[in-house]
Amino acid sequence: MNKKVILVNRPRGPIKDTDFKVVSELLNTVLKQGEVLVRVEWLSIDPAQRVWISGKISYIPPVAIGKVVNGFGVGYVIISKSPAFKKGNFVFGLLGWQEFATVHASGLNKLPSYENPQRYLGVLGITGLTAYFGVTEIARPQKKEVMIVSSAAGAVGSIACQIGKMKGCKVIGICGSNQKVDWLMNVVKIDGCINYKTEKNLSHTIRKLCPDGVDIYIDNVGGKILDAVLANIRKNARIVFCGAISSYDNDKAPPIHNYPVAIAMSATLEGFIVWDDYQNRFELAVRQLSRWVQEKKIIHREHVLEGLENAPKALAMVMAGENFGKMIVRVVEKVRL
């Protein structure tokens, strides 16, 4: 049998348990040529999934009603009808919220190491890579530049902060709890931090922390935070749109007003999808990130929920900012090799 979480209706506003259903189906073990059957071990829970179930335009087609919720995961090959994979290989790909995934070989990547495979969903996966390419390729920081990062304790933000520090920037984080502020200031050791939930005048506080203006903004949020940063950019600022979580629960993103500042400041606002735009450079980037993790130049947190049926709860927590570290779901205790 294959247990899976399917979408039963398109959520409007915050997701609810009733938007999903856990079902069991007979597992199909008859594969077509080129297909691979994967035992799913870990699932990545990402804000982007809120977009995929909404039906909005994204880089991945919307999840259809009645179908398994799409998502990145790591697992282990149990049957392969592709010469590229064999039984026992650990793989990464869009496996979906289910125990077993039948995927075409072209959509799978072998993991470079079998140690801590869940890392390939976080610091060495899409979120770490988003931070890596967003900072090094789009923002291209120069020494002493001022970088602001929103969702700074999150899976993308926390890595972006640390790459920014390594590149010599003054890094200011924006996050949503005092516990996260503490971690960013005392463990990650960035230069300043704002809890936007208790902050009355975000733009003013940014100005105080960055009196000469902001060169780089790694945006994971959009909306009011983006607008407050825009009010404080300086000449040739680069704003990197990694995500816009403030918009994902709604049909319409929260408005921004300060975009004309980009004219006077010759600023660039650039969006990207690491999965689409940089996939041919993942291997080198993962090697670099691994090295930084080994050297303890990058520290990272994982927030684990146990059991496939907790995937909807995990996504709700991510959307509410209640996770602390990369949110992942362990589908099985340990894959049997």
Place this chain on the structure above:
Amino acid sequence: MNKKVILVNRPRGPIKDTDFKVVSELLNTVLKQGEVLVRVEWLSIDPAQRVWISGKISYIPPVAIGKVVNGFGVGYVIISKSPAFKKGNFVFGLLGWQEFATVHASGLNKLPSYENPQRYLGVLGITGLTAYFGVTEIARPQKKEVMIVSSAAGAVGSIACQIGKMKGCKVIGICGSNQKVDWLMNVVKIDGCINYKTEKNLSHTIRKLCPDGVDIYIDNVGGKILDAVLANIRKNARIVFCGAISSYDNDKAPPIHNYPVAIAMSATLEGFIVWDDYQNRFELAVRQLSRWVQEKKIIHREHVLEGLENAPKALAMVMAGENFGKMIVRVVEKVRL
């Protein structure tokens, strides 16, 4: 005597006659070393001036209350205390709304030709150059790409449309009157045109005219038109912020909501100030634009008001979209060489 138009209070909302006053002062002909006294012949009237008198952040410091309104102009040197200029030279620079301007030589450029000097305020001036660098350097169009231009009959937009056509794009204009639509379709000969004032569902109409999406948007407006275009961009779209006229009469720009599309579409939104960012390349660009004008590959319109005292009226017309062509004010009938 020197007649000048001074700012008497910062306008809120549309500008009024009472925001300005025409005064006469004794002309100071005693110059400091390096200064040049210029007889102003033509003034450029530009939406950016609405920003300069508002006190908002711009690339030029705000005009102080009681001071002459700042603005680009062309004129002729009558006294020079700089080795760079001599009596009789035609020059371009920030001359301001006045009959005579005392300017430091470093802020002046000699005109390459004395024929039709007012062209150096339009097609061969800041607006033509904004279109030139916005299209060729920021948008970098490829053949068969789809380009939308707002304020398409305006001083920047009309030149951008024609450069887009020369680069092989399908060009769709957005403008505010049927007379402008006619001119763009039948004289400038672009591929499609929308009168946004009579259009009920702009986003839908853009989708009909550009069923495969928009690659390039030359934005002179911001606000609702920007939002409607964002809803229709395709992968790797480039949005060039040349101006945001919809925001200049207000403290706050009209909101946009569709910026998160830039993530899924890996799009870039980029602002620039041609005066700041490309000044070292003006000479070559003016030569290219002149050639295109001579070869009739670029046609352009000028909208002339006579008399310095009409400068405020000219700016009000530009802000209301009532001009048709580059708005300029003739300060004197003809400069006496």
